[in-house]
Structures are given as C-alpha cells and as structure tokens.
Amino acid sequence: MIRLLRFSAFNLALGYIALSIAVLTLFATPLGMAWREGIDEARSAYLQQDVQRLTDIFGRQGVQGLIAAVDRYLDMPFVPERTILFADAALSRIAGNLAAWPSELPASPGTHELSIDRGGSLMQVVVIHAILPGGNHLLLGREISRFRKLEILFRYGFAGAAVAILLLGWLGGTLIRHVLLSEVQGVSQTASAIVEGDLSRRLPTNGGRDELDMLAQTVNRMLDQIEQLVHGVRNVSNAIAHDLRTPLAELRSRLEELSVTRPSPGETFAEIETAVADVDRVIGIFNALLRLAEIDTGARRSGFVQVDAAKIASEAAEFYQPVAELKWVTLTFASSGDLTAAGDPLLLAQAIGNLIDNALKYAQERGTIAVQAIRRPDGAIEVSVSDDGPGIPDDEKPKVTTRFYRGDASRGTPGVGLGLSLVAAVAKLHGGVLELTDNHPGLRATLLMFPANIRT
C-alpha cells in the first residue's frame, strides 16, 4: 500500500475516490436528514393530535370517560405499534397497554425517546408525556423501529455506492498506472542506455499528438542537440590534443636544450624570446577555443543589441584595406537596403574580419575581394566575402568549419584552423549558417543571419 502510494496514478485515483465519496456524502446527508426530520415531525404531530383529543375527552368526561376512550383507542387496528398509559398523580396505572409507568422516563412532560418493555418484548418508542388537569398523567407512544428498515436500507445503499466507487477507482488507478508505467519504462530504458554511453538511442514515438508523444519528441530533439555537442567536444579534445601538443613539444625541447647545453647569455635570451612566442601561440589557441565555447553555449545572446550589419561589414573591410593594398588586392564593399537586426556587434565584426582575413590569405596577387551585405527576400541578412583564390574543393567544404581542420592549401600559412569554425558558430548564434560556395574561380563565403530564427 505504501509502495502503491508512491505512484502518481494511484494518488490520482485516490484523490478521485475521495472526491466522489465527498460528493456522495454531500448529496445524501441533507437528503437523509430531511427525510428523517419529515417522518419524525409527522409522527410527533400525530401523537400530539391524539394527546390533544384525549385531553379534551378527559376535560369533558373526567377519569371514567378517559378510561373508556383509552380502551376504545386500544381496540384500533394500529395498536400494536402504539403505546398508551393513563396514570394517576402517583404514576400508578389506571388504564392502557403498559403494565407500569416506565421508571427511566423523566418526570417532566414533553417528547422523549426510550425503549420500553411491553409484554416481554423490548421496543424503541417515542413518547409524549402530558400532565392532565388534576395531576393525572397521560403517556402516548409510537414505535419507531417501523421506519428503521428503510433507514438501514438507505445506509446500506450509501455504503454500497461508496464501495463501488472505491473499487472502480482502484481499478482505474491500476489501469492508468499500468499504461503510464509501460510508457515510462520505455523512456527510462532509453535513458539508461544513454547514461551508459549509447547516445544514438531515441525515445519511441508514434508520430501522434498526445501529450506523452509530444514530450518524447521534445526529449528526442534535446538528445539530438546533446549528441551533437558531445561529438563536438570529442572532436575538439582530439584536435586540442593534436594541435596544442605540437607547440608545447617544441617549447619543451627548446627549454630542455637550454638547460642542458647552457649557451652564452646572448643566445639564451634569444631562445627565451622564441619560447615566449611559442607560449603566446598556445595562449592564442586557448583564447580562440574559449571564445568558441562562449559562443557555443549561446550565452553571448545577452550581448545582443540592434546592429547595422552593413556598418560592421564596411568597417571590417576598411580595417583590412591597407593589408589588401600591400598585396595589390582590390578590396571592395557594397551594401543595399536596411540591414539592422539584433546581433552581437563584437562577434559579427570578428567573424566578418575572419572571412576577409582568410580571403586576403588566398586571394591572387592583384586579385579582387568583394564584400557584400544584402537582405534576402526571406528576411535573412547575408554578408558575403568572395575572393578569386584557389577556392576549396567540394569534398573539403563541409570539413573546413570543423575545429582545427586545415586544408591542404592552407599548409604553410599562419593560423590554427579555428577561423571558419568561429564564423560558423557566430552565424549559428544569429540563427543562420556559414555557406561556402564556388566563386569560379575562388571561394565565396556567406555569413547568413536569420533574425527570425532566434528564440530568446
């Protein structure tokens, strides 16, 4: 029972039972009371009338008249359930069907309920005790057990209904619990499998629109996101292990060599400076990773304000302009329409800057880079950076936004392979994506912001 109480289905059923019984009681109690009150009143009213009639006879015809009236009264057909006793001032019997004045009856006149012994059988009666003029006593009673049967029937009916509700509630609770339990067991089995590391498991759904199915669908979407994040973390850990180990290994061997060979102070200081540069490189990777993590958690949405994407893009283009000039690359900027939307100005500037920086790395000598900001008909804001460099082969395109991925073409150029991942993460934060397409020749990188997709 205690165990059953812990199930929500049973609590529900118990609550339902309690409510039903309360309603039944509320319905039956006034009914029973009214019924009983009605019968009692009618009964005492009849008795009262009889008492009045006999008192009148006593007034007109005296003791003898009343004795005769009592005898006539006793001859009537309903007498078995009636009690009548006429007694003198000392409560000694004068006439009636009682052998003696009932000792437990209070001396005062009025209506009383008591059980009396009449002819050897005990009966429950309601009596009216009246004191007649001259000090004589009259007791008139009526058996009440006649209605007892009906009352008992009523009580049994009530109890029966309560038991039926109880049983039905119990049955319902068991059924609901059974159904819920089988559903919940599916969920908990899947959850256990996931806890044990099988992230590919999903809750069973039947495509229905009931509450449990909708919950299962939501949980499945959550699991998709978690799986993606976990895979991301795994990939990143592998990549960190690989990419941080290289500069750290270099740094370590440099320092170890110093401590072993102990070269001249001048050489030592030169080596230390290189070591500091190595450390700075590691710190740079860490900072980039931390920034990515910060964006991925979505926490940066708190920094969202109304931004003008055109202004940010044109400032970024202007920022890189002198570098382009050094390489004899033509860097152009064009925008059209109103490009304001909610966004993070710092991150957008960094993302667009990364795209331009990438384009500058790969653009041909005397080539061109075009930065363009427009609003698409579907409401998305599109900032694209197109270059005329070697581009990215189609099979490498999905990989370049992976953290630490460096394509063949990028070997020998500075960078740690986090630039495009950051752009992709920033685009995602703004409800969009990073699209890489062919510019024939070259690469066209498009940062899409979709303000309508952002749920805050």
Added chain:
Amino acid sequence: MKILCVEDNERVARFVKKGLVEAGHTVDHADNGRDGMFLAASEPYDVIIMDRMLPGNIDGLGIIEAVRKAGNKTPILILSALSDVDDRIRGLKSGGDDYLVKPFAFGELLARLDALVRRSQESTAETTLVVDDLSLNLVTRKVTRAGQTVVLQPREFKLLEYLMRHANQVVTRTMLLENVWDYHFDPRTNVIDVHVSKLRQKIDAGSERPLLRTIRNAGYMLTADD
C-alpha cells in the same frame, strides 16, 4: 607613480612588482581582499591593479564597488583569468577603468597603467593636441606637420589622436585595436602595423625627425625625444 597591486598569486605579484619597481614606480602589494580593501581605502594611489578572484571573503569587483561608493576616483585596472566578453563588461561596470586578461605581457600592463594615469589627469577642455611640430585640432579636425597640412582618413585621424593623447608613452597594438577600432579580438595578422606604417608615411614622410617610433616587443610611441 605610487601603485597598489592586489593579487593573490605570489609569482604574478612578484613579476608585476619587480617590473614596476624597475620602471621607477613605488609598489604596495596586498595578497588578499581584506588587506587590498584596507590599503585602497586608506592610502592615496595613482593607480590600482586589482585581481578579480581573491581570498578573504571579498573579490576584486566587490572592492572596486566599495572604493567607488566611497567616492575614490583612483584609476583601476582589473587583472583577470576570465576572458568572456560578459566578464569584461561586468568588470568595467563595477567601476574598473580597464580590463587585462591573464596571461599578459608585462609591456602591455605597463603601457595600460600609463594610459590610465594619463587619462585621469588629462583636461578635457583641450582643443589642440601638440607634439613637437605636429599639431592636431580636435574641432576643425585639421592636422599639420611643420606647418604643412596632412590629409588623413577619419580612422587615421582617430589613430593619430589616440597616439597624441598618449604621447611619450608606449601604446600596444591591443590598446590601439580596442580604443581606435573598438575591436576586442585578435585580428591574427599584422593589420595594426600596416595602419601605423601608413600613418607614419603621412606624418613623418620626408621629415628629419620621425615622431612615430616602433618599440620592439611592445608597440608604438609618438615622441619628440631621442
């Protein structure tokens, strides 16, 4: 300058203190929040270096808020291992004047301290900045070198204005990036150097005495001294 350094990491504190003393400054050091709070409230300092996370029941931001509430306007530089943009904003909102993320280069710290102290002493009513024979008018936005007008792009003007406001001080690349472009990320290429060399061509071209110097391993300095 008299500098208070509140920093619980012994190694970092020693490194900072040694460098600052060598640069000719007086340094008081507190290694917990309570002592730091006491010193900041009772002694006059030119600038305070405040670590964010400190032992002693009160963190760096708490001290800064308390100090500012008491009406103390000493410039404060926050040192922190927390690099999130939000952390930075929170730090500056609490009343800090600059935010430097650990690990940092000592040159960066020194340059920023100088800039903070300069800023707090600077009179805002100035309309013309002058370094040697280079002058920049903030109202007419006219720049002249030895009487010759120098034509600058708006961003170049801003860059020169920042360098002139911090004349005779080392200004790091990060400081330029943050204050001239308002960018708070590493642009990964030498963009700043290219901007500075373009500016240098305009103001120092053909001059006997170049004013805009490159300081090795640190940044730049605009100065007439040799």
